[in-house]
Amino acid sequence: MKLTKLAIAAGVTGVCVAGAAHAATLDDVKARGQLRCGINTGIPGFAFTDQQGNWQGFDVALCKAVGAAIFGEPKVEYVSLTGKTRFTALASGEVDMLSRNTTWTYSRDTDLKLDFAGVNYYDGQGFIVPKALGVTSAMELDGATVCIQTGTTTELNLADFFRANDMSYEPVPIETETEAKEKFLANACDVYTTDASGLAATRSSYPNPKDYVILPEIISKEPLGPAVRHGDNDWGDIVRWTLNALIVAEEKGVTAENVKDMASAPGDDPEVNRLLGTEGEYGSMMGLDKDWAVNAIAATGNYGEIFDAYLGPDTDIGLERGLNALYTDGGILYSPPFR
Amino acid sequence: MTVAASTETPAFRIEMLWRDERYRSGFIQAITMMILMLAVAWLVNNAVENLAALGKTFDFGFLWQPANYDINQRLIDYTSRSTNARAALVGILNTLLIAVMGCVTATVIGILAGVARLSKNWLVAKLMTLYVETFRNIPVLIWILLTAAIVNTALPAPATYRGLETGPVVVTNRGIYIPTPNFGDGSLVLLIIFALSVAAILMVRAWANRRQEATGEQTPMLWIGLGLLVVPSLIGYILLGAPITLTYPELKGFNFQGGIQLRDSLIALWVALSLYTGAFIAEIVRAGILSVSHGQSEAAYALGLRPNRAMNLVILPQALRVIVPPLISQFLNLTKNSSLAIAVGYMDATGTLGGITLNQTGREMECILLLMGFYLIVSLLISAVMNLYNERVRLVER
Numbered sequence: 001m002k003l004t005k006l007a008i009a010a011g012v013t014g015v016c017v018a019g020a021a022h023a024a025t026l027d028d029v030k031a032r033g034q035l036r037c038g039i040n041t042g043i044p045g046f047a048f049t050d051q052q053g054n055w056q057g058f059d060v061a062l063c064k065a066v067g068a069a070i071f072g073e074p075k076v077e078y079v080s081l082t083g084k085t086r087f088t089a090l091a092s093g094e095v096d097m098l099s100r101n102t103t104w105t106y107s108r109d110t111d112l113k114l115d116f117a118g119v120n121y122y123d124g125q126g127f128i129v130p131k132a133l134g135v136t137s138a139m140e141l142d143g144a145t146v147c148i149q150t151g152t153t154t155e156l157n158l159a160d161f162f163r164a165n166d167m168s169y170e171p172v173p174i175e176t177e178t179e180a181k182e183k184f185l186a187n188a189c190d191v192y193t194t195d196a197s198g199l200a201a202t203r204s205s206y207p208n209p210k211d212y213v214i215l216p217e218i219i220s221k222e223p224l225g226p227a228v229r230h231g232d233n234d235w236g237d238i239v240r241w242t243l244n245a246l247i248v249a250e251e252k253g254v255t256a257e258n259v260k261d262m263a264s265a266p267g268d269d270p271e272v273n274r275l276l277g278t279e280g281e282y283g284s285m286m287g288l289d290k291d292w293a294v295n296a297i298a299a300t301g302n303y304g305e306i307f308d309a310y311l312g313p314d315t316d317i318g319l320e321r322g323l324n325a326l327y328t329d330g331g332i333l334y335s336p337p338f339r
Numbered sequence: 340m341t342v343a344a345s346t347e348t349p350a351f352r353i354e355m356l357w358r359d360e361r362y363r364s365g366f367i368q369a370i371t372m373m374i375l376m377l378a379v380a381w382l383v384n385n386a387v388e389n390l391a392a393l394g395k396t397f398d399f400g401f402l403w404q405p406a407n408y409d410i411n412q413r414l415i416d417y418t419s420r421s422t423n424a425r426a427a428l429v430g431i432l433n434t435l436l437i438a439v440m441g442c443v444t445a446t447v448i449g450i451l452a453g454v455a456r457l458s459k460n461w462l463v464a465k466l467m468t469l470y471v472e473t474f475r476n477i478p479v480l481i482w483i484l485l486t487a488a489i490v491n492t493a494l495p496a497p498a499t500y501r502g503l504e505t506g507p508v509v510v511t512n513r514g515i516y517i518p519t520p521n522f523g524d525g526s527l528v529l530l531i532i533f534a535l536s537v538a539a540i541l542m543v544r545a546w547a548n549r550r551q552e553a554t555g556e557q558t559p560m561l562w563i564g565l566g567l568l569v570v571p572s573l574i575g576y577i578l579l580g581a582p583i584t585l586t587y588p589e590l591k592g593f594n595f596q597g598g599i600q601l602r603d604s605l606i607a608l609w610v611a612l613s614l615y616t617g618a619f620i621a622e623i624v625r626a627g628i629l630s631v632s633h634g635q636s637e638a639a640y641a642l643g644l645r646p647n648r649a650m651n652l653v654i655l656p657q658a659l660r661v662i663v664p665p666l667i668s669q670f671l672n673l674t675k676n677s678s679l680a681i682a683v684g685y686m687d688a689t690g691t692l693g694g695i696t697l698n699q700t701g702r703e704m705e706c707i708l709l710l711m712g713f714y715l716i717v718s719l720l721i722s723a724v725m726n727l728y729n730e731r732v733r734l735v736e737r
Contacts, residue, residue: 084698091393091703112701113394133498133593143592145513150681150690151698156407159419170513170594171409172604173684173695182488183684187496188512188603190593230394 025096025228025235026070026287034075037063038095041080043177044201045310045317046101058310059099061300062120062226066097066242068299069292082176083151087112090229097239098227101195103153113230117240120225120303122323122332124218125157126196128203131213133190138217142167147180147189149173154194157220177202195222197311197319204316238286244335245275245293249302251326251335256301263294274338282338303333390704401700402427408695410686412602423696430691431713437608437687438674438717444613445673446666449620454650456625467621474618479676482615487607487683494603500590507587509595514606516588516598525582532575540564604685608677616673623665627658659732667725671718678714688713 029035039059040047047057055078064074079095086102089095091113101123102108104116127146129135138161148155150173162169172189174180181202184192192199196218203209226243228236249255252272254262259276266278273279277290286292300306304326311319325331356366390397406426409419414432417425456467474482494512509516540563547558576583588598631654639649680687681694688710697706 084694087698087701088703107699108701141593143594143596145594150684150695155695156699159407159409162409163419169409170411172411173681173686173690175681183491186491186512187498188491231392 025232026238029070029096033071034077035063035067035070035097036077036079036095037066038079038081038086038089038098038100039063040100041082041176041178043101043198044205045315045319046198046201047080056310058121058306059101061306061310062099062243062246063097065246065296065300066239069238069242069245069288069296072289072291072295074299083149084175087114090114090227093229096228096235101198101224102227103195103222104225104227105153108227114227115230115233115236117226117228117236118243119223120243121197121223123195123197123222123224125154125193125220125222126199126218127191127193127215128184128199128212129191129215130187131211135215138215138219139165139167141169141191143169144190145170145172145188146191146193147172147174147183148193149177149180150175152194153220153222158193161219181205195224197224197317200319201311201317204318234287238288241286242293242296244338245296246300246303246306247326247333247335248275248338249293249297250304251328254297254302255305256298259294259297263291271338395704397704398702399705401696401702401705404700406696407699410691412605412686423692423700426696427688427692427709430686430688433685434674434677434680434687434689434713435717437605437612437677437680437685440609441612441616441673441677442670444609445616445620445669448613448617449669450624452617452621453624453628456621457628470614471618471621474615475622479611479615480679480682482611483608483679483682486611487603490603490607497590497594500595505588505590505595507585509588509598511595512603513594514600514602516595516600518585518587519597519599521584521586523582523584525579529572529575529579529582533572536567536571540567543567602685604680604683607683608680608685612673612676615676616669619669619672620666623662623669624658627660627662628654630661631657656732663725663729663732667722667729670721670725674717674721675714 037060039055039057042048043057045057046059047055050056060078063076063078067074067076079089081089081095081098081100086098086100087108090098097117098114099120101121102116103123104119108114109116127138127141135141141162146158146169148158148171155171155173158169158171172183174183177198180192180194183189185206192202194202196214199214203212203214206212226239228239248271249259252269252275254272254276262272263276263278266273270279274282275293277283277292277294281290283290283292289295301309307321307324308314311317313320321329321331323332325333327334356362402424403422405420406423407419408426410417410426410429412433413429414436415425415429417429452467452470455463456471458464458467491512494510497509497511497513500509500511507518543558543563544560547560551557586597588595588600591597635653635657636649639653640646644652677687678689678693681690684690692706692713693710697703700706
């Protein structure tokens with residue numbers, strides 16, 4: 001009996017040796033000289049490579065901001081992860097944080113031992129179909145073949161939605177966005193489902209985006225946010241407050257352009273002063289430099305600038321702010337006070 | 340007196356462990372074993388500590404929780420409310436299905452290609468060489484992805500059949516649909532008639548063999564067999580009033596309904612695995628045939644056997660002794676390679692237990708252990724069965 005247990009454990013240790021869970025992630029990151037950030041394998045707007053081959057995007061920007069908050073400049077190594085590999089990569093210490101359109105759910109927070117450091121995009125699951133199909137509502141999808149990315153909450157919502165509405169469907173599990181696109185465009189599935197933002201993003205990369213329509217039903221709540229390992233609260237604080245700094249910067253009108261000027265001398269708004277390190281010792285509370293938030297904002301711009309650059313109406317993706325507008329503009333984006 | 344004293348074992352001294360040949364070997368083995376065990380203990384300790392540090396427990400309770408996801412191809416009843424254990428079972432059955440289908444077709448392809456590669460026909464031999472060399476020198480994952488891409492893009496989508504008359508078999512890029520048999524009243528009788536026919540064929544064949552051994556006269560088994568197989572069942576089918584009917588697939592809504600669907604993922608995986616493993620089996624078959632001494636075929640021809648019969652009666656039975664052991668490895672390889680199924684969205688054991696269940700429950704360690712256990716057991720079973728067969732075809736030495 002003991003021997004069997006021993007053998008089993010021996011077999012699995014290979015997986016774990018890399019995953020020595022250190023409490024002080026910040027020290028590891030500093031010693032390594034760069035942040036390892038887990039991102040998507042490629043989804044327009046959120047994580048994609050530009051013409052120079054550098055990673056860009058809404059989720060990538062958060063990695064940059066955290067990297068800049070720690071090092072003064074965005075020193076980040078990007079690790080692209082599929083929906084299936086992301087949590088193992090984080091739990092094993094292969095990446096320091098995930099910024100990979102990941103839905104914050106109860107069981108991921110508790111059972112999977114992740115810590116979500118906030119929400120950077122409030123999303124919901126939708127469906128996209130070819131216009132030629134003539135479908136106008138998700139309620140007409142009985143019997144359809146549906147492509148889904150496996151290992152996601154989408155998969156579970158989909159099962160619940162069809163079950164609740166007493167409809168049948170044929171799930172086609174797909175590993176990555178690219179394969180999903182190939183199958184969907186070849187008509188090997190009638191419907192593709194993922195978060196509505198992802199649908200808009202992926203539609204922009206189709207040869208004829210106008211031939212596809214996103215159905216009006218949003219069947220779930222998908223608060224997407226960055227995640228870190230459970231157990232290192234100090235590290236979680238850094239990611240959480242970097243995200244909050246970007247949000248509060250938009251609220252206070254701090255941009256990539258004016259942040260250096262505003263940080264050169266204390267201004268009239270005490271919260272801005274605390275954010276930019278011209279008042280008090282707020283950076284050292286997290287073990288970072290005084291000007292951590294200045295560096296983060298300078299590297300990527302504030303939340304609004306990031307959104308406009310990668311997802312906003314002027315981009316190919318063309319998403320409205322919607323729920324993701326500041327609470328002062330009718331959205332639900334809200335940072336706790338810097339105090 | 341002194342002579343006797345010198346043969347007595349000298350007192351044991353510690354350095355004899357490495358100086359004395361009698362102890363050295365055992366001593367080195369003991370040290371190696373200790374180092375090995377220390378290494379294992381360190382690894383185990385590391386795993387236990389790190390799991391504890393992550394706050395993860397080792398618990399198989401998740402298996403009895405609802406799986407919450409759907410699976411397209413299920414050989415047993417399954418809904419999203421079924422347990423994770425049942426989802427794993429659905430996946431396991433899918434793995435076994437593709438493994439059995441793949442092993443059968445790979446063997447057929449392999450034997451045909453292996454024999455054809457030795458053909459005196461230059462074109463046939465060279466074509467088979469081309470097949471073997473291209474398939475076994477390109478990774479199987481690439482072949483799987485390629486076949487899936489061909490199935491998905493080259494075949495027509497179901498919607499293109501809208502308004503057209505479709506026959507019993509429909510080929511689409513979502514799979515091939517074949518008719519479903521419906522068993523009405525009297526089907527049981529028909530099935531019994533069929534089983535009796537098969538039994539009769541076996542009995543006639545045994546009688547024909549005895550007759551040939553006794554008199555040397557051959558019985559035309561092919562015609563008798565075909566007659567026995569078809570005629571009674573056909574008569575029964577007509578007398579019973581056509582109890583078994585076929586439902587043809589029909590385009591309803593988004594997809595064809597009413598037929599049995601061989602999914603695109605299954606077809607892609609099946610074709611790719613069969614062709615890939617078939618190339619290896621072809622080489623094994625060729626090696627087996629070449630291992631039979633040339634004198635055997637010459638002797639067979641001298642006895643007046645035609646080349647076909649010489650191959651079936653003299654060469655292949657001897658070649659089997661060389662073929663079967665490496666064939667086992669190929670069957671094992673095919674079974675294990677089927678775990679690449681998720682690349683084309685085929686829900687095998689790796690896709691359910693080691694994929695979605697693992698991901699949604701976060702029980703990496705438990706799921707991977709169960710999966711390893713499953714593949715280990717299946718592989719050992721295949722080995723055991725094939726070894727039994729090997730025992731039977733082995734040269735019995737007297």
